[in-house]
Amino acid sequence: MKINLEEIYNLLFDHYGPQGWWPGEGLEIAIGAILTQQTNWHNVEKAIVRLKMANCLDFECLKKISLEKLEKLIQSSGYYKVKARKLKALVDLLIKIPQPDRNALLSVKGIGHETADSILLYWFEQPYFVIDAYTFRIFQRLGYYEGEDYLELQRVFMEILPSDIKLYKEYHALIVEHAKKHCFKNNPKCNDCPLAKNCSNINEPNI
Numbered sequence: 639m640k641i642n643l644e645e646i647y648n649l650l651f652d653h654y655g656p657q658g659w660w661p662g663e664g665l666e667i668a669i670g671a672i673l674t675q676q677t678n679w680h681n682v683e684k685a686i687v688r689l690k691m692a693n694c695l696d697f698e699c700l701k702k703i704s705l706e707k708l709e710k711l712i713q714s715s716g717y718y719k720v721k722a723r724k725l726k727a728l729v730d731l732l733i734k735i736p737q738p739d740r741n742a743l744l745s746v747k748g749i750g751h752e753t754a755d756s757i758l759l760y761w762f763e764q765p766y767f768v769i770d771a772y773t774f775r776i777f778q779r780l781g782y783y784e785g786e787d788y789l790e791l792q793r794v795f796m797e798i799l800p801s802d803i804k805l806y807k808e809y810h811a812l813i814v815e816h817a818k819k820h821c822f823k824n825n826p827k828c829n830d831c832p833l834a835k836n837c838s839n840i841n842e843p844n845i
């Protein structure tokens with residue numbers, strides 16, 4: 639099946655409207671990108687509020703704060719011991735290299751492709767399309783992609799779409815919205831799905 643990313647984008651945009659999404663700015667984007675690993679955004683928000691209340695959403699505090707205190711502040715985000723270490727390591731990198739490239743971000747233990755690309759796209763305004771579990775799920779169900787390879791699927795998006803930061807941000811946000819409103823992990827809501835006519839799995843939703 640030929641992939642028509644522009645048509646999919648238009649269908650999603652017409653249905654959900656502009657998302658204007660990623661919460662926060664600057665360092666908060668990077669913190670959110672780490673805290674959201676393996677949890678939902680609601681839990682991340684709680685952790686960010688606690689960091690804000692402790693005046694610890696900046697380099698100075700995150701550098702100085704003890705690991706134990708940081709763990710407590712971000713506890714709601716789950717895997718908080720690991721995430722506290724990742725945050726410390728990221729802050730160390732950003733103090734050394736304020737404008738890191740992709741390889742520098744990937745050199746931080748615990749930062750993978752998705753987190754690095756989220757930071758690059760949403761904070762540093764670099765044209766990297768962010769792939770996440772929702773992207774795999776939706777494009778596999780549509781019948782456009784079969785694998786599980788982050789870089790391969792990212793390459794598909796980046797080769798087909800124009801290198802447009804605003805479009806990359808909006809498309810990723812629309813994919814997230816679609817996964818939350820229609821294309822659920824179990825029992826997707828196919829009957830009024832805006833992508834139904836493009837979907838290979840509309841009649842076998844529980845893949």
Ligand code: SF4
Nearest residue numbers: 820821826828831837
């Ligand atoms: S038709 Fe169903 S399986 Fe296909 S994209 Fe829509 S919600 Fe997902």
